[in-house]
Amino acid sequence: MSTTRNVDYVGMFRIAGILSAILVIGTITGLFTKGLNYGVDFRGGVEVQVKFAEKVELGSLREFFREKNVPLSQLQSIGDESQNEFLLKLETGDKVDLNAVSNQVEAVLTEKYGAAKFEILKNDIVGPKAGAELRTSAFKAIMWAILAIMIYLALRFDYKFAPGAIAALLHDVVIIIGAFILTQKEFSLQIVAALLAIIGYSVNDTVVIYDRVREIENANPSMPTIQVINRAINETMSRTIITSMTVLGVSLVMLFWGGSVIHDFFFAMTIGIVLGVYSTIFIAVPMTVFFEKFVTKKA
Numbered sequence: 015m016s017t018t019r020n021v022d023y024v025g026m027f028r029i030a031g032i033l034s035a036i037l038v039i040g041t042i043t044g045l046f047t048k049g050l051n052y053g054v055d056f057r058g059g060v061e062v063q064v065k066f067a068e069k070v071e072l073g074s075l076r077e078f079f080r081e082k083n084v085p086l087s088q089l090q091s092i093g094d095e096s097q098n099e100f101l102l103k104l105e106t107g108d109k110v111d112l113n114a115v116s117n118q119v120e121a122v123l124t125e126k127y128g129a130a131k132f133e134i135l136k137n138d139i140v141g142p143k144a145g146a147e148l149r150t151s152a153f154k155a156i157m158w159a160i161l162a163i164m165i166y167l168a169l170r171f172d173y174k175f176a177p178g179a180i181a182a183l184l185h186d187v188v189i190i191i192g193a194f195i196l197t198q199k200e201f202s203l204q205i206v207a208a209l210l211a212i213i214g215y216s217v218n219d220t221v222v223i224y225d226r227v228r229e230i231e232n233a234n235p236s237m238p239t240i241q242v243i244n245r246a247i248n249e250t251m252s253r254t255i256i257t258s259m260t261v262l263g264v265s266l267v268m269l270f271w272g273g274s275v276i277h278d279f280f281f282a283m284t285i286g287i288v289l290g291v292y293s294t295i296f297i298a299v300p301m302t303v304f305f306e307k308f309v310t311k312k313a
Contacts, residue, residue, distance in 0.1 A: 023247045023295055024240050024303060030296035034185055041192030048195050053202030056149040058142035059087070059104055060115050063135040064123065066098040075100065082122045085115065088200070092275050099135070101275070113139065152206040156187060159210055163217050171224050178301030179220050182293035183213050190285050197281075204279045212286030215261070219294045223250050227299070243299050254291060262287045 054061045072091055079086045079102075088103040104115055116137055123132050140148075160183050168176040187209055194201050226246040230237065237245075265287055269280040 019248050024243055024300045027300035037189050041188050044195040050201040051198045053200040054103055054140055055203045056145050058140050058145035061138040062102040062119050064100050065133045065135050067131045090274050159213050174305050175224050175302055177305050178298040181301055182298035185293050185297055186216055186289040190282050193285050199278050205282050208279050208282035216290035219290055220298045223299055226250050239303050247295055258291045
C-alpha cells in the first residue's frame with residue numbers, strides 16, 4: 015500500500031499567487047521609493063581593511079574618524095575580536111579624489127596609533143563610473159543566467175515547462191532584493207553571487223519535479239495534468255524536504271556564527287533556500303497547468 019500523501023498543491027496556487035504578488039509589488043514599490051543600499055562595489059568609494067597590533071574599541075575608533083571628518087559610511091569588526099581587524103567603508107562624491115581619501119585614512123590612523131601599531135591589509139578603490147558599470151554587469155549576469163535556464167528547460171523537457179521555471183526564478187530574485195531594501199543591508203557583488211547560487215539551487219529542485227512529471231505523463235497519457243503535477247510533487251516532497259533542510263541548516267549556521275563578513279551573503283542564501291522550495295511547488299509547477307490550459311490549447 016502506498017504511503018505517499020495526496021495533497022492538492024495546485025489548489026493552493028491562487029492563495030500563493032496572491033501572496034507572491036503582494037511581495038513582488040512591495041519590492042518594486044520599495045525599489046523606487048527607498049532603493050537598495052549599494053556597497054562600494056556598485057556605488058564607488060573606498061574600502062580599507064586594517065589590523066591593529068593591540069585591542070581597539072569599535073566605538074572610539076568610529077568617534078575618532080567622525081572628529082577628523084573622514085567620510086565613513088560603515089565600520090565593522092571582522093573575524094575574532096582577538097584579531098583586532100576592522101573593515102572601513104567610505105562613501106565619496108563623484109568629484110572627490112579617492113586616492114586622497116585613502117591616504118587620509120592612513121594619515122589619521124598614523125596620527126592616533128602610530129605607524130607601527132596598525133597594518134593596512136586591503137585597500138580597494140572603486141570610482142563612481144566603474145561602480146555603475148559593475149552594477150549594470152551584475153544585473154545582466156542574472157538575466158543571462160535566467161535566459162540560459164529557460165532555453166535549457168525548453169530543450170530538456172518541453173516548452174510548456176519553461177515559463178513556470180522562469181517565473182519562479184524571477185520571483186525568488188525579486189523578493190530577495192525586496193528583503194535587502196527592507197533591511198537596508200548592503201547590496202554588493204557577494205550578494206549577486208548569492209543570487210546566482212540561489213538561481214542554480216532553485217532550478218535544480220524544479221528540474222527534479224519536472225522530471226517526475228514527465229515520467230508520470232509517459233506512464234499515464236490519459237491522466238489530467240493537475241493530477242499529474244500533484245502526484246509528482248507529493249512523490250518528490252520527502253526528497254525536497256531532506257535536501258532543503260540540510261542546505262538550510264548549513265546556511266543558518268553560517269548566518270549566525272560565520273562572522274560579519276559573510277553574514278549578508280548567507281542572509282540572502284537563507285531566504286533563497288526557503289523561497290526556492292516555495293516557488294517550485296506553488297509557482298513553477300502549477301504555472302505549467304495555466305500555460306497548458308490557456309496558451310497551448312488556444313494555440
